[in-house]
Amino acid sequence: MNEKVIVVLGTRSDSHVERVTQRLADRGCKDVVVIDYHAGTTFSLELDRHANRALTVDGRRLPSDCIVWDKTKILPGTRYYIRAGDESSRGYAAQEWRAYYALLAAFAGDNAVNSSRSRLCMIKPYQQSTAAAVGLRVPTTLVSNRKEDIAAFQTRSDHMIIKSLSGAKVSPKGEGEYVPYVVMTMRVPAEDIAAADPDSILICPHFAQEEIAKAYELRVVVAGPRIIPFRIDSQRHESTQVDWRKATALNEYSRCELDTHLEGQIHAFMKQMGLTFGSLDFVIDKEGDAWFLECNQDGVWAWLDDLVDGEITDAFADELLRRWKALDAQAMAA
Incomplete structure (x- = not known):
């Protein structure tokens, strides 16, 4: 055949x-x-x-x-x-x-x-470890269910953010598949950690990171040898400064270019992870340096494709x- x-x-x-x-x-x-x-x-x-x-x-x-x-x-x-x-x-x-x-x-x-090998561990801290190994900058990170460790981590950061480790959603109906609510990245003030019940933190792992002060963000779509980056001007509106997904329609998205050094690091990351397709998120700080956040192997890109006449397709x-x-x-x- x-x-x-x-x-x-x-x-x-x-x-x-x-x-x-x-x-x-x-x-x-x-x-x-x-x-x-x-x-x-x-x-x-x-x-x-x-x-x-x-x-x-x-x-x-x-x-x-x-x-x-x-x-x-x-x-x-x-x-x-x-x-x-x-x-x-x-x-x-x-x-x-x-x-x-x-x-x-x-x-x-x-x-x-x-x-299938590339899908074995797409958890963000593991991705960050791989990204750091190929030379990309990554934020300091803590995964813990111990209140004292989270509080100590916060004192070492100008600002601390909390994310979902699994990328899962929150169900308003308890168990099952009824899960329409996305867990967004959020700032957590020191007083909230201080007031938290240790037993409530003990319930599950909590994924904390130092917050990198942003100039703007990048969504980088990779398909084989092709790297197609987009600038996200998330800092123009207060509602999108911490997590640009909170009001996606407010953001301005534009096709941009990356320097060859960063492109080489992205290719090295994809190779190490065993990925052919992926959508990578970066923060660009006030000095113009790129910080790797995560890679979504099934990242949504259709709305960006419309901006570039089907280049991603x-x-x-x-x-x-x-x-x-x-x-x-x-x-x-x-």
Whole structure:
């Protein structure tokens, strides 16, 4: 079977998937299969007693080697979430879909973009450790559930901020998948820490950082060799100074350029993390130095793509197409 197929794990309801698959078609890659949980895609993955795999999607047997783009974004409270079934069953269905996508990405190995290896630890302090190892500046950080340590850390910083370690959301209804509230980055005054009940801090890890005084911020989209940076003028409005996501419509976003040294560090970080695609966030301080905050491998970028006439879509499609062609070359060589 000498087929070349790109398999997308996600839904065309996600505009990122629709943009990239359409651009691939425009460039001659007609064989893109989206395993779409919104569109009623049917599939079977069978393993025999020797663990040989057979994947069938909508009645079609797919080749054993496919390029797999894992664009999983099954987020509660968004248009990407599970629609089928009743409310009580959607949380379970969402977990099963996430597990199935993770399974297909793991089986794809190096043909998965991003790879399963790169997804093992996307927790921010781990990313910061990797970023520092390639020469990027990172803020001092503490993860603790001990009030005394958090208070001591605060005394060593001009300002301290608290973030979510997991990037999870807060549920107003308790357990389950009903989680529409994002935990934003926030300043925490010393008097609030002093007044806090130690047992309330003990409940879970708390992720604290020194606050870097900002001139502006960067969102840097990376797709393979392409680096596409945007300046975010978050300091013009009080509501966006600590976390620009609090009022995204107020910010001004503009395409910018990075110096070659910073670009080299970003490429080194992506290589160390095993990432092909990612959206990186930086703070630019008052002296013009860049401070790495985090990398989101599934970062939203469609609104930025509209500012640059589809440049990001081009970059994603080009990288998938490059891998698609390389897979064919390998097959021909064999």
